[in-house]
Amino acid sequence: MHFARSWRQQSSNLRLVGSRCASCDAIFFPERIRCTGCGSSELKDYRLSGRGTISTVTRVFEAPRGFESQVPYFAALVELEEGPIICAMLTDVDQEDVSVGKKVSMVTRRILAHGDDGPIIYAYKFTPELEG
Amino acid sequence: MVDRIEIVGIGRTCAKERWTRGLVDLAVEAAGAALDDGGGVSPSAVIVSNALGGALGDQQNLGTFTASHIGLGKVETHSVSSDEASGGAALRLASALVGAGMHEAVLVVGAEKTSDALPDELESVRANGLDATREAGFGFGPAVASGLGMQRYVAQHGIDRSLFYHLASTAHLHGARNPFAFLPWELSFDQYIHSPVLADPLTVCDLAPNCDGGAAVLIRKGSERSSSSVNILGSASVSAPTGISEPIISLSLGAAAHCATLALRDAGLSIGDLSFLDLHDSSSFIAALSIEAVGLAKPGEALLLAKDGHFRFDGPAPLWTFGGLKARGNAPGADGLYQVVEATLQLRGDAGKSQIDGADRAFVQCLGSFGATAVAHVLG
Numbered sequence: 001m002h003f004a005r006s007w008r009q010q011s012s013n014l015r016l017v018g019s020r021c022a023s024c025d026a027i028f029f030p031e032r033i034r035c036t037g038c039g040s041s042e043l044k045d046y047r048l049s050g051r052g053t054i055s056t057v058t059r060v061f062e063a064p065r066g067f068e069s070q071v072p073y074f075a076a077l078v079e080l081e082e083g084p085i086i087c088a089m090l091t092d093v094d095q096e097d098v099s100v101g102k103k104v105s106m107v108t109r110r111i112l113a114h115g116d117d118g119p120i121i122y123a124y125k126f127t128p129e130l131e132g
Numbered sequence: 133m134v135d136r137i138e139i140v141g142i143g144r145t146c147a148k149e150r151w152t153r154g155l156v157d158l159a160v161e162a163a164g165a166a167l168d169d170g171g172g173v174s175p176s177a178v179i180v181s182n183a184l185g186g187a188l189g190d191q192q193n194l195g196t197f198t199a200s201h202i203g204l205g206k207v208e209t210h211s212v213s214s215d216e217a218s219g220g221a222a223l224r225l226a227s228a229l230v231g232a233g234m235h236e237a238v239l240v241v242g243a244e245k246t247s248d249a250l251p252d253e254l255e256s257v258r259a260n261g262l263d264a265t266r267e268a269g270f271g272f273g274p275a276v277a278s279g280l281g282m283q284r285y286v287a288q289h290g291i292d293r294s295l296f297y298h299l300a301s302t303a304h305l306h307g308a309r310n311p312f313a314f315l316p317w318e319l320s321f322d323q324y325i326h327s328p329v330l331a332d333p334l335t336v337c338d339l340a341p342n343c344d345g346g347a348a349v350l351i352r353k354g355s356e357r358s359s360s361s362v363n364i365l366g367s368a369s370v371s372a373p374t375g376i377s378e379p380i381i382s383l384s385l386g387a388a389a390h391c392a393t394l395a396l397r398d399a400g401l402s403i404g405d406l407s408f409l410d411l412h413d414s415s416s417f418i419a420a421l422s423i424e425a426v427g428l429a430k431p432g433e434a435l436l437l438a439k440d441g442h443f444r445f446d447g448p449a450p451l452w453t454f455g456g457l458k459a460r461g462n463a464p465g466a467d468g469l470y471q472v473v474e475a476t477l478q479l480r481g482d483a484g485k486s487q488i489d490g491a492d493r494a495f496v497q498c499l500g501s502f503g504a505t506a507v508a509h510v511l512g
């Protein structure tokens with residue numbers, strides 16, 4: 001991955017910054033430059049809360065290049081409380097904590113290291129919220 | 133379809149790993165076979181589809197290189213890339229060139245060379261057919277996406293995951309009769325249920341194997357003279373919003389469903405008029421949703437119908453008659469054209485041990501980017 005690409009994704013990866021349409025209030029993650037709902041190009045940065053629930057989850061035993069060291073890992077669709085659904089790994093989690101409907105929140109973790117001299121990508125993962 | 137488009141020549145390579153053949157070689161081998169089969173029809177344009185070559189460091193601008201290597205000079209060339217829908221997309225564009233009167237005959241070629249790449253490299257490049265930044269960039273590839281889908285399918289429909297066996301076993305039953313198949317053997321329940329898990333509950337046996345392949349179709353403006361000819365009766369292509377979450381959450385493929393409706397309407401036919409079909413089966417999950425999208429099964433019933441033999445060669449709706457992606461093999465950029473070549477063999481009555489009795493109407497559909505791209509053709 002190029003340094004410029006990972007730099008461009010910093011605010012979304014680290015702070016979960018998406019977009020909100022000034023015209024129809026639709027919220028997007030990842031960010032959009034044009035509203036797919038109403039066609040407006042007046043979109044403003046919008047920081048999502050990072051709280052959501054697990055919609056679906058799988059345990060991955062064979063990973064694409066760059067993710068091998070994390071196998072086995074949990075990969076989930078997380079529905080954020082603002083609406084968007086996000087693809088993310090779960091972390092700091094036990095098998096028994098992983099179920100559909102479980103409340104999770106965002107943490108920042110190392111996602112990927114590109115070889116020995118490439119950038120290390122930090123970004124969002126999700127972890128179960130403490131009960132009570 | 134305004135004008136009849138006739139399929140006058142077909143060619144395909146054996147879908148095994150071909151150590152001595154490169155990407156351009158596979159395209160040329162298939163293209164040459166289609167020209168040899170084409171009764172002297174000479175194309176004035178060549179369109180070549182490929183999904184992964186550029187990203188794997190292989191030849192780019194395949195249209196021009198393929199035309200050059202088969203000795204076609206001064207022809208119009210294009211290269212098409214739409215993930216695993218590339219082959220269907222190329223044929224649809226070729227049909228448009230013929231239909232618009234810009235060319236009398238066009239050669240459409242699909243090729244993919246997967247066996248040069250290391251498995252993890254190949255998986256990474258294939259993952260970029262999904263959202264490269266937000267899915268592939270976070271460890272979500274085709275296997276993970278289908279694993280998530282199977283989780284939800286099983287939970288929502290309240291069925292046992294082992295029922296997915298019947299999709300794979302149908303494909304393998306048919307693939308075992310196809311000498312060009314990558315995995316030409318029948319799949320036992322024991323093999324299926326004990327195969328390694330990749331993304332729970334998806335196993336190796338739920339995923340179509342990557343293979344090397346080339347497939348080619350020579351088309352021309354249809355002449356009314358021959359009643360034995362095979363024609364494109366209708367076609368359509370539809371896209372949907374990208375992202376793996378929509379198909380997984382809704383357990384449906386909107387683009388595939390709409391595309392099927394449009395293609396059948398274009399042909400003036402309904403699903404019941406078809407003698408056999410070929411649908412996208414890059415994974416058990418995508419296969420199930422494909423079946424339900426075109427209306428062969430109600431939501432959640434694809435696996436039960438498969439269990440009852442509904443999609444076998446001797447059933448009411450034969451599917452994947454040469455093994456589908458699951459047994460014939462998945463050569464992403466060529467998938468859509470393998471479907472058309474195999475359907476043409478059926479319609480000509482030249483399908484050998486794979487022949488469906490009385491085959492006269494076929495429907496084929498290929499999908500890219502987890503169903504966000506759909507291309508369908510009706511042949512007869």
Ligand SMILES: [Zn+2]
Pocket residue numbers: 021022023024025026035036037038039040
């Ligand atoms: Zn809007």
